[in-house]
Amino acid sequence: GQNIDQPTEMTATEGAIVQINCTYQTSGFNGLFWYQQHAGEAPTFLSYNVLDGLEEKGRFSSFLSRSKGYSYLLLKELQMKDSASYLCAVMDSNYQLIWGAGTKLIIKP
Amino acid sequence: GAVVSQHPSRVICKSGTSVKIECRSLDFQATTMFWYRQFPKQSLMLMATSNEGSKATYEQGVEKDKFLINHASLTLSTLTVTSAHPEDSSFYICSAREAGEYNEQFFGPGTRLTVL
Numbered sequence: 001g002q003n004i005d006q007p008t009e010m011t012a013t014e015g016a017i018v019q020i021n022c023t024y025q026t027s028g029f030n031g032l033f034w035y036q037q038h039a040g041e042a043p044t045f046l047s048y049n050v051l052d053g054l055e056e057k058g059r060f061s062s063f064l065s066r067s068k069g070y071s072y073l074l075l076k077e078l079q080m081k082d083s084a085s086y087l088c089a090v091m092d093s094n095y096q097l098i099w100g101a102g103t104k105l106i107i108k109p
Numbered sequence: 110g111a112v113v114s115q116h117p118s119r120v121i122c123k124s125g126t127s128v129k130i131e132c133r134s135l136d137f138q139a140t141t142m143f144w145y146r147q148f149p150k151q152s153l154m155l156m157a158t159s160n161e162g163s164k165a166t167y168e169q170g171v172e173k174d175k176f177l178i179n180h181a182s183l184t185l186s187t188l189t190v191t192s193a194h195p196e197d198s199s200f201y202i203c204s205a206r207e208a209g210e211y212n213e214q215f216f217g218p219g220t221r222l223t224v225l
Contacts, residue, residue, distance in 0.1 A: 044216070
């Protein structure tokens with residue numbers, strides 16, 4: 001079956017760095033997405049990786065290793081507004097998005 | 110960036126009534142729209158995929174006669190929850206994508222449905 005795994009919850013300190021991991025097993029691979037979702041709101045796009053390596057976008061970076069079925073989202077210089085759920089999603093061979101359950105990130109002062 | 114709107118943002122209805130939710134792509138043509146449901150503290154669950162002008166494809170376990178989807182134009186899709194019951198209370202989110210499977214999905218702001 002298809003499976004996306006990510007930690008349920010993580011806690012970090014304001015100003016620090018946090019890495020959220022995602023491992024996947026899917027039927028085919030057409031890219032991996034990271035979305036941010038604040039409580040009661042819809043997800044917003046953060047990043048898309050389809051080739052191995054690191055994609056950097058401001059304070060956020062996303063890494064992909066297709067051979068390992070692994071990705072991580074790296075958040076630097078954490079701010080209180082970064083408290084949210086972070087969703088990992090993989091596009092399978094049918095171009096369907098398979099969603100992880102999300103990682104709730106709690107930022108403490 | 111591309112904008113997707115949903116209406117209404119919140120709706121409260123009595124058990125047994127039907128509720129229609131609209132999803133619009135405001136500045137692009139959405140050849141494909143997706144409807145998701147999200148229960149508290151859970152991830153997004155895809156309900157159905159609809160392509161403009163054709164019947165929606167429902168995920169396993171989603172009743173197509175209960176959740177009616179219409180995608181009559183390239184900018185509008187509607188989800189009608191028929192004979193709603195309290196267990197249908199959830200956060201319903203649509204997303205839209207332009208032609209081309211690699212294109213990013215743009216999400217609407219979601220609709221909070223509460224069935225009394």
